Amino acid sequence: QSVLTQPPSVSGAPGQRVTISCTGSSSNIGAGYNVHWYQQFPGTAPKLLIHTNNNRPSGVPDRFSGSKSGTSASLAITGLQAEDEADYYCQSYDSSLSGVLFGGGTKLTVL
Amino acid sequence: EVHLVESGGGLIQPGGSLRLSCAASGFTVTSSYMTWVRQGPGKGLEWVSFVNTGGSTYYADSVKGRFTVSRDSSKNTLYLQMNSLRAEDTAVYYCAKPGGGWEFDYWGQGALVTVSS
Numbered sequence: 411q412s413v414l415t416q417p418p419s420v421s422g423a424p425g426q427r428v429t430i431s432c433t434g435s436s437s438n439i440g441a442g443y444n445v446h447w448y449q450q451f452p453g454t455a456p457k458l459l460i461h462t463n464n465n466r467p468s469g470v471p472d473r474f475s476g477s478k479s480g481t482s483a484s485l486a487i488t489g490l491q492a493e494d495e496a497d498y499y500c501q502s503y504d505s506s507l508s509g510v511l512f513g514g515g516t517k518l519t520v521l
Numbered sequence: 522e523v524h525l526v527e528s529g530g531g532l533i534q535p536g537g538s539l540r541l542s543c544a545a546s547g548f549t550v551t552s553s554y555m556t557w558v559r560q561g562p563g564k565g566l567e568w569v570s571f572v573n574t575g576g577s578t579y580y581a582d583s584v585k586g587r588f589t590v591s592r593d594s595s596k597n598t599l600y601l602q603m604n605s606l607r608a609e610d611t612a613v614y615y616c617a618k619p620g621g622g623w624e625f626d627y628w629g630q631g632a633l634v635t636v637s638s
Contacts, residue, residue, distance in 0.1 A: 461624035510568035
């Protein structure tokens with residue numbers, strides 16, 4: 411089954427570093443397809459946060475970074491701020507689905 | 522500047538049909554893999570469908586045979602025809618434009634579809 415698995419929730423205190431994992435399989439991340447990350451606030455459309463594994467679009471703070479290895483990827487947020495409290499989604503392409511695959515999402519709580 | 526504006530959402534009874542529109546500006550819809558993504562209430566993002574630059578269409582298994590994606594180059598608009606709607610199709614539907622790869626760098630504001638009797 412083609413899925414991208416994320417932890418439902420993560421939390422951290424202001425200033426801390428948190429990571430969000432995204433585990434896939436041989437038909438998506440493991441097949442070499444790139445991983446992208448989105449940030450979403452309640453009631454708004456997702457915003458592209460990281461593209462092509464570790465690239466930040468213009469305007470995204472360098473506190474956000476991405477990495478990919480094997481069948482997994484991670485989003486790291488350093489210097490956590492209250493405004494980072496949001497839902498985060500990873501996304502890739504899946505050859506078995508012949509379509510796009512999103513992770514289940516992770517809710518970040520800033521303590 | 523790229524803009525995507527969805528319309529056509531609303532309340533529809535189970536088994537009914539609805540057509541969503543996504544009006545694009547700042548680029549031509551036929552030049553991108555235009556995509557529909559939905560988000561059920563309190564749920565995560567779910568890919569629904571995309572149409573590639575050549576006009577080939579692809580669907581998630583959950584909507585295959587019921588939904589049809591199309592585009593009108595003269596109106597620069599993407600459509601999603603939704604038939605045989607079910608309660609589980611209730612969601613906010615977003616149209617999205619990819620960048621250089623499969624990342625979606627532009628999203629519409631979303632259109633709410635509620636399937637209920």
